[in-house]
Amino acid sequence: MAGTTRGTTPVPPDARPRLTVLSGPSGVGKSTVVAHMRKKHPEVWLSVSATTRKPRPGEQHGVHYFFVSDEEMDKLIANGELLEWAEFAGNRYGTPRAPVMERLEAGVPVLLEIDLQGARQVRETMPESRLVFLAPPSWEELVRRLTGRGTEPPEVIERRLQAAKVELAAEPEFDVTLVNTSVEDVARELLALMDVERS
Numbered sequence: 480m481a482g483t484t485r486g487t488t489p490v491p492p493d494a495r496p497r498l499t500v501l502s503g504p505s506g507v508g509k510s511t512v513v514a515h516m517r518k519k520h521p522e523v524w525l526s527v528s529a530t531t532r533k534p535r536p537g538e539q540h541g542v543h544y545f546f547v548s549d550e551e552m553d554k555l556i557a558n559g560e561l562l563e564w565a566e567f568a569g570n571r572y573g574t575p576r577a578p579v580m581e582r583l584e585a586g587v588p589v590l591l592e593i594d595l596q597g598a599r600q601v602r603e604t605m606p607e608s609r610l611v612f613l614a615p616p617s618w619e620e621l622v623r624r625l626t627g628r629g630t631e632p633p634e635v636i637e638r639r640l641q642a643a644k645v646e647l648a649a650e651p652e653f654d655v656t657l658v659n660t661s662v663e664d665v666a667r668e669l670l671a672l673m674d675v676e677r678s
């Protein structure tokens with residue numbers, strides 16, 4: 480499903496970077512922050528998830544997501560190929576396991592951008608991971624961002640906002656909270672947390 484890092488020398492477990500998980504309600508700005516940080520630090524490897532959601536205009540298979548059918552997702556789950564997976568607002572999403580493990584073994588800093596349910600699964604299976612919660616400056620601003628993005632119809636926005644209430648209540652489960660007031664500031668803080676850049 481994705482490229483490999485075959486040929487690289489494995490880094491001893493103690494010297495490997497911790498897996499970083501970025502979660503937060505839909506529309507808070509996770510993708511925007513990650514795109515900003517990777518412009519300056521493309522060496523941070525962002526996992527490409529599989530999803531049953533239909534592509535938005537401009538989204539490319541293998542770049543933004545692996546867009547799969549329900550049957551293909553069933554197989555990925557049944558074959559144990561996903562590190563975690565969840566149903567979110569009517570679609571399924573999951574993290575392909577092998578590419579993540581290969582990068583970590585090669586000493587590459589790895590970032591997952593996933594929902595709360597996925598973050599909880601990673602906490603269970605990889606307790607050494609760092610869980611970062613991205614919070615909006617306010618509820619009103621979250622609604623403004625999600626609506627203003629213009630990618631979902633009103634009924635989907637409503638589902639995502641219902642999920643957002645649950646996600647916001649789970650903030651204390653995370654190791655760190657960053658408030659997305661400024662994309663530049665949050666990207667810098669995330670890079671510092673990942674030991675990629677000093678703050």
Ligand SMILES: Nc1ncnc2c1ncn2[C@@H]1O[C@H](COP(=O)(O)OP(=O)(O)OP(=O)(O)O)[C@@H](O)[C@H]1O
Nearest residue numbers: 504505506507508509510511624628659660661662
């Ligand atoms: N700090 C910010 N200030 C103002 N607008 C922002 C900020 N960060 C992101 N946005 C805007 O908010 C909208 C949602 O951002 P984005 O798509 O990155 O959210 P997301 O958390 O990745 O959402 P989803 O979980 O649904 O994929 C976008 O239109 C983006 O430009």
Ligand SMILES: Nc1nc2c(ncn2[C@@H]2O[C@H](COP(=O)(O)O)[C@@H](O)[C@H]2O)c(=O)[nH]1
Nearest residue numbers: 505528564565567572573574592593594597
């Ligand atoms: N548990 C997982 N959640 C994922 C994964 N990939 C993305 N996501 C999260 O889903 C929602 C909706 O994403 P969208 O692209 O449809 O707006 C958002 O919270 C993502 O972070 C995954 O592999 N596992």
